[in-house]
Amino acid sequence: MTGRPYRPSMTSDVDDTTFPSSTEFAGALRCAEADHGDHEKRPGQRDADWPNWNAEYIANKQASEPPPL
Numbered sequence: 001m002t003g004r005p006y007r008p009s010m011t012s013d014v015d016d017t018t019f020p021s022s023t024e025f026a027g028a029l030r031c032a033e034a035d036h037g038d039h040e041k042r043p044g045q046r047d048a049d050w051p052n053w054n055a056e057y058i059a060n061k062q063a064s065e066p067p068p069l
Helices: 022-041 050-062
Strands: none
Touching (some): 022 050
16 A cells, blocks of 8 residues: 555544555554553553554654653
């Protein structure tokens, strides 16, 4: 998919998050996974709402905003 913007096919509150390629989208997912692991260590338990946390993390990162708490 290189060469055209990649927009994941999903319904969410974030409509304008796009990536230049599926490779960059996969990289964003990997970063979110790693940082979410650190996030889960703080309360010391699994975060059942991890999909929303990861989505917000990726959207915030693209907008140069801080990650979710």
